[in-house]
Amino acid sequence: MLYDKNCLAGKRILITGGGTGIGKGLAHHMASHGAEVVIWGRRTQVLEEAAKEINAECGEKVFFQAVDIRNAESVEAAMADIWEKHGALTGVVNNAAANFIAPTKDLSPRGYEAISSTVMDGAFFTTQAAGRRWIEQGLKGSVVSTLVTWIWTGSPYVVPSSMAKAAVHAMTMSLAVEWARYGIRLNAVAPGPFPTDYAWEMLNPTEDSSVGATQADQVPMGRFGEMSELGNLVLLLLSDGADYITGETICIDGGHHLAAPSTFAGLNSMTDAQWAQAKTAAKAASDKAKAQRSV
Numbered sequence: 001m002l003y004d005k006n007c008l009a010g011k012r013i014l015i016t017g018g019g020t021g022i023g024k025g026l027a028h029h030m031a032s033h034g035a036e037v038v039i040w041g042r043r044t045q046v047l048e049e050a051a052k053e054i055n056a057e058c059g060e061k062v063f064f065q066a067v068d069i070r071n072a073e074s075v076e077a078a079m080a081d082i083w084e085k086h087g088a089l090t091g092v093v094n095n096a097a098a099n100f101i102a103p104t105k106d107l108s109p110r111g112y113e114a115i116s117s118t119v120m121d122g123a124f125f126t127t128q129a130a131g132r133r134w135i136e137q138g139l140k141g142s143v144v145s146t147l148v149t150w151i152w153t154g155s156p157y158v159v160p161s162s163m164a165k166a167a168v169h170a171m172t173m174s175l176a177v178e179w180a181r182y183g184i185r186l187n188a189v190a191p192g193p194f195p196t197d198y199a200w201e202m203l204n205p206t207e208d209s210s211v212g213a214t215q216a217d218q219v220p221m222g223r224f225g226e227m228s229e230l231g232n233l234v235l236l237l238l239s240d241g242a243d244y245i246t247g248e249t250i251c252i253d254g255g256h257h258l259a260a261p262s263t264f265a266g267l268n269s270m271t272d273a274q275w276a277q278a279k280t281a282a283k284a285a286s287d288k289a290k291a292q293r294s295v
């Protein structure tokens, strides 16, 4: 373990999308360093299982709430509940996201909205609900958002995601300045490929869709990122050790976006038939998850 196992003792951190993938990995990392963690997502059973699994190792550190972050009232109610039942948060990780690959000309308004509002509105509602409380109560706080290197390069075939992540990047820089005087810091991380089940079902649903963004072969370090590496970076940003760092987005991609296509440019060669296959495969996975939603 790189950091002392109690270095986050006394911290209480909300992680949106904390029931799966990177969010679950971060919840585990923060809990195993002494923090209390609240995880949000839309599927109660998925959240419950994640909390149970982490708590079996770390003690009763992780709590969950079924919350749809696209809904400002639900976010506000859940945030009030945290403050009342657990106490003030010290940190927020805006990690929940929606995404799928699609030719932009074929995206419906609802498809665009599903992705952009989850990423952009969800991060705003969550950040504002915590930030308002910190300001009113004179408390310090740290916000870390999970972005992507497309905020610098853009990426074809995931245009709503690239646009919305760039907006959260702008929020990070803007509020870093507006809220610095309250002791509230906002930073972000931009990971390269860290394979997770749900994201890979959306972004790499067929063999033909295995290109740049989801691949390790052209990462200069020759491998995918490891959860503990991302965990250590986010831990630092959430800790008092980073008290003078704000408004920054730190890339963690083994050099990928500087050296090779870390976008979906390689999908330019997909035919209409291959796109239809990719959509069917991705929709089957998201329909399965949708059937499990509690909110």
Ligand SMILES: CCC/C=C/C(=O)SCCNC(=O)CCNC(=O)[C@H](O)C(C)(C)COP(=O)([O-])OP(=O)([O-])OC[C@H]1O[C@@H](n2cnc3c(N)ncnc32)[C@H](O)[C@@H]1OP(=O)([O-])[O-]
Pocket (backbone or CB within 6 Å): 097, 098, 099, 100, 101, 102, 108, 109, 110, 111, 112, 114, 115, 148, 161, 192, 193, 194, 198, 199, 202, 203, 213, 214, 278, 279, 280, 282, 283, 286, 290
């Ligand atoms: C390198 C890695 C970087 C990682 C980045 C990430 O962000 S990874 C994070 C990855 N993790 C996640 O994404 C996790 C969360 N994901 C989800 O909740 C779902 O996958 C969701 C994104 C579909 C949203 O669900 P929802 O219940 O809000 O919405 P809904 O089901 O009602 O659909 C809305 C509209 O979208 C349309 N549409 C849907 N799929 C496809 C498709 N494949 N193709 C084309 N279109 C598609 C659908 O037809 C509908 O439009 P219509 O026909 O009504 O005009």
Ligand SMILES: NC(=O)C1=CN([C@@H]2O[C@H](COP(=O)(O)OP(=O)(O)OC[C@H]3O[C@@H](n4cnc5c(N)ncnc54)[C@H](OP(=O)(O)O)[C@@H]3O)[C@@H](O)[C@H]2O)C=CC1
Pocket (backbone or CB within 6 Å): 016, 017, 018, 019, 020, 021, 022, 023, 040, 041, 042, 043, 046, 067, 068, 069, 070, 094, 095, 096, 097, 098, 118, 122, 146, 147, 148, 149, 190, 191, 192, 193, 194, 195, 196, 197, 198, 199, 289
């Ligand atoms: N994996 C990777 O290589 C990379 C990931 N990222 C970013 O990291 C983050 C995590 O991705 P990853 O773990 O791979 O993907 P996952 O699909 O596993 O995580 C997305 C999470 O967001 C939750 N979520 C989606 N919509 C909502 C909503 N409306 N309200 C509440 N929760 C919601 C989902 O839970 P539920 O469906 O139950 O609501 C799920 O737990 C994302 O922001 C992604 O963009 C960035 C770069 C690379």
